Amino acid sequence: MDLDQRLNVTKIDTGAVSENSLSRRTFLKVSAAAGGGLLLSFILPRTILSRETADATTVEVFAPNAFIRIGRDGWVTLIMPYVEMGQGTYTSIPMLIAEELEVDLTQVTLEAAPPNERHYANSIFQIQATGGSTSVRAAWEPLRLAGATARMMLVSAAAQNWKVDPTACHAEKGEVIHATSGRRLKYGALVDTVAMLPIPDRVVLKAPENFTLIGTSAKRLDTPDKVNGKAQFSIDVMIPGMKIATVAACPVFGGKLVGVDDSNAKRIKGVHQVVLLDNAVAVIADHMWAAKQGLAALDIQWDEGPNATLSSAEIIRQLETALLKPGVIARKDGDVAKAMAGAAMRIEALYQMPFLAHATMEPLSCTVHVRKNGCDVWVGSQVLARAQATAAEVTGLPLEKILVHNQLLGGGFGRRLEVDFITQAVQIAKQVDGPVKVVWTREEDIQHDIYRPYYCDRMVAGLDKSGMPVAWSHRSAGSSIYARWHPPAFKDGLDPDVLEGAAEPPPPYALPNMLVEYVRQEPPGIPTGFWRGVGPTHNVFVVESFIDELAAAAKKDPVEYRRALLGTSPRAKAVLELAAEKAGWGQPLPEGRGRGVSVQFVFGSYVAQVAEVQVDKNGEVRVTRVVCAVDCGVVVNPDTVKAQMEGGIMFGLAAALFSEITVKNGRVEQSNFNDYRMLRMNEAPAIEVYLVKSGEAPGGIGEPGTSALAPALTNAIFAATGTRIRKLPVNRVELRSAKL
């Protein structure tokens, strides 16, 4: 059935809603669903850019990207563009609907929205993405509004049926009830009537004190099939007649394929075909074992191209040079030069952070079936519309002929915001008769990632006689991810990510004279991309390390020093105090142990962490405990927030202690978990997470746990050893010599 037929279109003036400060006008349509029942079509903001682009709901053409279907059986189905990659979205988003619609969470099922339907087409050239810790933030208002609209209309339909005043009726657990007469009607019996009703002029959302689901640790909906092997990830896709391929791209970034001798590979049982691309070779086989053996048996000639001699040292030299130049001014408060000239003490420090790989546990894979008149793509992607667009471009088929079937993501962390592996899989599949699943080896994953950029930062501060900062200057040099990933977001030499936590939003401290500059310096050859915690992983490390250095120079306690600067940021101060109290800040520790603290406001959430470390005489660092206090506004699912903080801390800890991608002769030197080390069970600290009760709008939770960790760790190492870590990952040799 055509959605645009018989559509009931109304503007909902949410600004008039009592007890809710909804400022936007939202479009929503109600219609009959195909096969009976009710369909609500509405717009969810495109997540990743919600920070800096115009509200999607102000567009002229109504292009819904989310739908709620209520069937005659009473089942509620939510079709939405956000994807599940472990962050709990498939539970927290339905919770928003279930709360306002007054149904049990178990009555809501979820379908990932494919980008192939006509109704999603308008989102193609926008960004249909899951990332940036934005899903709940973006969906918070529209989803509750959609649920509340449906609930009010169901109540009206029942009242009409009974010929009573709607205000005498209420909704509860999937039924409308007329309390005085005791009459009840299930939603399923009302949906066909509702489809014919006008949308109410005014929609009233529940007051937070009346929430029964939001704020509870509802059980996750996606996990039962993840403990019994049934959950299907991208790499698990099985299509009848499917072949399996594995691939090797030119080991040097930017290199090309010259030629291949595949005679040995083709002799391997199970190998069917060798496919040549401009910069890669793939072996098509019956199974991964044959494909891997086939790949190893190829004799490949590469043209290594312009990056054949590229090394990390050269990239770092370029960044260090760039850091000497003035940058684009991202923030200028007061007069830094004047304040610096009048300062009693001047502190300067240089920081560096390495390239990082994502190393999602599920290696990249994509299954593609290209036919003359159509193409199917099975993949786990954070950007479904881009997946569709790249398949259309490679095949030359129109968008509507590309069907993308989204799968669960075995970790995203930003890697699946990229479509390089999808483009490649479609290029391979174009040359294969029938469906083919392209699976990357772990080596390919580590050596052909799109890396968290390398950054170099220079910090200068002037302190007054009492040791408090009167001037703050921060210059950062590194790659702009947005400039490549979404060029319109890179404006006037700046983007919304690269200085998050340094300039916009700034550090939460009262810093009266402040200058923050950015020098864009792209590494030759090395692709850079979003990585869990993105800009803040770099900025929070720099800012929170430097604040700690200032506290040390002022001979003040790191928590007290920060507290004194947080007078205008009560929420930051509150998380700092909570974390310090729970961590037992100030209580004595044995020799070789120390505590470190960090505070941040990024992704719309306030987080403070206290890490406790032990450093032995060999320079080995053991993190024994991390205490984390979070104020992320209204909490939808407290257990999910805790889980995301725990996971974010482990992710940040692995990176700060171990992770570094280095380049030699244009090649990544690491290849697998033996040399790109992960955090393991025996290295995992105890973690305590404390949530601050708040009525503020929800903040992000997927990434703040990661960005807060590194400075808490290195500040703790300083407390334990007196050695200041200004370059990540932590260098054990440096710590060892510091102890001698």
Add this chain to the structure above:
Amino acid sequence: MFTLNINGKDCEANVPEDMPLLWVLRDVLGMTGTKFGCGIAQCGVCTVHVDGQPIRSCVMPVVAVRGKKIMTIEAVGQTPTGANVQKAWLDLEVVQCGYCQSGQIMCAVALLAATPQPNDADIDAAMAGTICRCGTYTRIRAAIKRAAQPLK
């Protein structure tokens, strides 16, 4: 041609004898619950039981498990310990992306079968070989302890 005893049933697989069990399970028999993570026995997500012992199927040639009893995540819930571990995993909401959890659960079940009341050092020793990139380690530890408690 190999006859493999998997989850109590005999299956035929016409594969080379040096082919790792992982790919036989996943690509030949279509049992995708056992995951591929590294291919070099570094991450543990491919863990299955062979005669009750946890092994890394990505480096185990299929010839080496002929005639042995293989158990995978698809059937481990049929054992009391397996069911207990799965329940503890859900009770404590261990899982995030879930990709490594087949391997984590197979390692935990093997641990509890050998050591019904493991201490932290036992848990570290049994679980350190299995990587979780989502960082669910604290909950895995807690879930193992919960599963270790005697059934009431």
